[in-house]
Amino acid sequence: SYKPNIAxxxxxxxxxxxxxEKTIAYLNEKCPDHFTIADAKxxxxxxxxxxYAKAFFEELNFDSITVAPYMGKxxxxxxxxxxxxxxxxxxxxxxxxxxxxxxxMIGDQMLYQKVIDISKEWKNSRNxxxxxxxxxxxxxxxxxxxxxxxxxxxxxxxxxxGSLEKVCEFGMNDxxxxxVNSSRGILYASNGRDFAEAAAKKARELHVQMKKILINx
Amino acid sequence: SYKPNIAxxxxxxxxxxxxxEKTIAYLNEKCPDHFTIADAKxxxxxxxxxxYAKAFFEELNFDSITVAPYMGKxxxxxxxxxxxxxxxxxxxxxxxxxxxxxxxMIGDQMLYQKVIDISKEWKNSRNxxxxxxxxxxxxxxxxxxxxxxxxxxxxxxxxxxGSLEKVCEFGMNDxxxxxVNSSRGILYASNGRDFAEAAAKKARELHVQMKKILINx
Numbered sequence: 371s372y373k374p375n376i377a378x379x380x381x382x383x384x385x386x387x388x389x390x391e392k393t394i395a396y397l398n399e400k401c402p403d404h405f406t407i408a409d410a411k412x413x414x415x416x417x418x419x420x421x422y423a424k425a426f427f428e429e430l431n432f433d434s435i436t437v438a439p440y441m442g443k444x445x446x447x448x449x450x451x452x453x454x455x456x457x458x459x460x461x462x463x464x465x466x467x468x469x470x471x472x473x474x475m476i477g478d479q480m481l482y483q484k485v486i487d488i489s490k491e492w493k494n495s496r497n498x499x500x501x502x503x504x505x506x507x508x509x510x511x512x513x514x515x516x517x518x519x520x521x522x523x524x525x526x527x528x529x530x531x532g533s534l535e536k537v538c539e540f541g542m543n544d545x546x547x548x549x550v551n552s553s554r555g556i557l558y559a560s561n562g563r564d565f566a567e568a569a570a571k572k573a574r575e576l577h578v579q580m581k582k583i584l585i586n587x
Numbered sequence: 588s589y590k591p592n593i594a595x596x597x598x599x600x601x602x603x604x605x606x607x608e609k610t611i612a613y614l615n616e617k618c619p620d621h622f623t624i625a626d627a628k629x630x631x632x633x634x635x636x637x638x639y640a641k642a643f644f645e646e647l648n649f650d651s652i653t654v655a656p657y658m659g660k661x662x663x664x665x666x667x668x669x670x671x672x673x674x675x676x677x678x679x680x681x682x683x684x685x686x687x688x689x690x691x692m693i694g695d696q697m698l699y700q701k702v703i704d705i706s707k708e709w710k711n712s713r714n715x716x717x718x719x720x721x722x723x724x725x726x727x728x729x730x731x732x733x734x735x736x737x738x739x740x741x742x743x744x745x746x747x748x749g750s751l752e753k754v755c756e757f758g759m760n761d762x763x764x765x766x767v768n769s770s771r772g773i774l775y776a777s778n779g780r781d782f783a784e785a786a787a788k789k790a791r792e793l794h795v796q797m798k799k800i801l802i803n804x
Contacts, residue, residue, distance in 0.1 A: 377631060377638035383646040387604040409635075413655060414594060414628050415682040417771075421594035429600040438630060440657045440677055442684020460657055465632040467659020470705055474693045481688065481698065488687055554634075 371549055372397050373407040394430045405549070406433045407458065407523070413438040413445045420448035427452045434458055436501060436523070439485045443492050450494035456521075457497055461486050461513070464503025464526030482509075486516050499523055502541070504532025504550065510541035522548055527576070528555020534576070538583050546584070552576055588766055589614050590624040611647045622766070623650045624675065624740070630655040630662045637665035644669045651675055653718060653740070656702045660709055667711035673738075674715055678703050678730070681720025681743030699726075703733050716740055719758070721749025721767065727758035739765055744793070745772020751793070755800045763801070769793055 374393055379386035397406055412422040412435060419437075426435045427449075434456035437446055449457040462472055462482040472482040479487065489498055502513055504526035513522070522541060526532035527550055534550060541548050556576070560568030591610055596603035614623055629639040629652060636654075643652045644666075651673035654663055666674040679689055679699040689699040696704065706715055719730055721743035730739070739758060743749035744767055751767060758765050773793070777785030 375631075375635055375638075377629075377635045377642065380642040381638040381646065383642070384601070384604050384608055386642075387601055391601055409631075411629065411631050411655070411658075412594075414592075414626075415680070415684075418592055418594045418626075421592075421598040425594065425597040425600070425603075429598065438628070438655045438657050440655050440688060441628075441680050441682060442687030442689070444682050444684040446684075463632070463658050465658060465661050467632075467661040467663075470659030471657060471698065471702065472659070474698075474701065476691045476693055476698070481691075481693070484691065485688065 371405040371407060371551075372401070373409050373551060373553065375553070376408055376410040391430065394432060398431055408432040408435040411436050411438050411460065413441050415441065416444040416448055419445050423449045423452060427455045434499065436460065439489065443488075446489070447493050450492060450497045452497070455497065456499050458499040458501055458523050459485065459489055461500045462502045462506055462509055464505045464530050464532065468503065468506070483512065483516060486513065490517070499549075501525065503530075504534070504537045505530050507533060507536035507540050510537065514541065514543065518543055519545070520547065523551060524548055525551045525553065528552035528572075529558070530554075534579055535583065538587075542587065546587070550580070588622040588624065588768075589618070590626050590768060590770065592770070593625060593627040608647065611649060615648055625649040625652040628653050628655050628677065630658050632658065633661040633665055636662050640666045640669060644672045651716065653677065656706065660705075663706070663715075664710050667709060667714045669714070672714065675740050676702065676706055676715055676717050678717045679719045679723055679726055681722045681747050681749065685720065685723070700729065700733060703730065707734070716766075718742065720747075721751070721754045722747050724750060724753035724757050727754065731758065731760065735760055736762070737764065740768060741765055742768045742770065745769030745789075746775070747771075751796055752800065755804075759804065763804070767797070 379390040408426045410426060426432045436458045437449060438460050462468060473480045476484050486500060489495060499521045501523050502510060504524045524537050527534050537550060556569050556572045559572040596607040625643045643649045653675045654666060655677050679685060690697045693701050703717060706712060716738045718740050719727055721741045741754050744751050754767060773786050773789045776789040
């Protein structure tokens with residue numbers, strides 16, 4: 371799977387957007403079977419979200435996009451209308467700020483659990499996936515009580531220090547159900563001219579770790 | 588003030604981004620004293636948010652940007668680092684989905700109140716403004732208890748049905764402290780060839796309404 375981070379393209383203005391179009395066109399041509407994720411964290415009122423959906427699902431032809439839940443149902447449903455596309459809802463993120471709001475109690479649930487729970491009622495919610503940070507692996511057991519079958523995108527292994535073993539222990543279901551992501555751990559493996567080889571090495575290492583766990587599974 | 592909605596540009600891909608660059612360059616040249624808002628609803632972990640901040644504050648040179656609070660402190664502080672730029676935090680939005688999470692009780696506060704309350708502690712929080720939807724004007728009295736002096740961006744007058752009078756009644760402070768926004772009510776005033784005149788007429792009508800209220804203020 372490939373997960374371009376849209377901010378790093380936008381920061382370069384028009385040239386950045388051009389590079390983004392080239393990147394996704396290249397991925398869709400060279401690796402048509404690989405799942406692509408626009409890491410964009412979008413979300414707005416309905417008529418606006420439908421434009422973001424068009425941008426990433428039609429114009430750029432990504433398989434999925436990350437979205438923020440704060441504005442609720444009508445901010446996400448326009449993304450869910452697309453068949454064969456996945457909308458990846460932020461639930462429990464891997465950063466420190468996650469504790470500002472996401473883990474606050476609303477009745478007997480934390481906000482992130484409420485986010486997941488309510489989202490199950492949205493139209494075409496079968497197209498939803500969820501972000502659960504690897505840095506909070508123990509929470510995955512609670513997540514699996516609410517959505518045993520959903521696919522989870524798990525960032526935070528690598529630079530952010532999350533443990534792959536713990537993520538698998540608490541988060542796997544009988545379809546595996548996990549897409550574990552290391553970004554900076556691979557991308558920034560080397561600042562030298564050997565950056566590509568160093569990144570490939572890091573990716574292979576993680577691949578081997580994953581394989582070991584899956585064999586015992 | 589001008590508030591381009593970024594989604595409507597992104598939906599056109601590279602051409603859209605080009606149009607966005609032209610739009611903001613035109614505004615900055617022709618109306619340098621007008622406050623510009625990138626309505627982008629961005630927000631991500633720190634190193635990514637710093638790239639979005641660069642895109643909108645440096646590359647495009649907007650005066651402000653709307654951001655989503657879900658990922659907490661480190662997702663917003665990179666925007667706040669910019670002096671003379673404003674970061675407009677979603678608090679209580681004008682759409683129906685606002686009731687999904689934003690008005691849920693956390694202890695003795697609703698989530699949107701908690702969002703505002705906690706954000707006051709962030710570094711450079713003086714650069715924050717807040718989105719409070721006009722469709723929920725009565726809530727503005729509670730908002731003013733938490734942030735009496737902050738500037739509020741109030742969308743939802745016009746197409747979404749919010750009342751200008753009520754917004755002013757509950758939300759004004761002794762600096763006025765309100766930036767009331769009508770988008771579709773003005774932009775979509777006519778689908779015919781007279782769209783520009785019709786939009787100007789709607790904008791003037793709203794301007795007159797605002798003036799009347801401010802005279803009595």
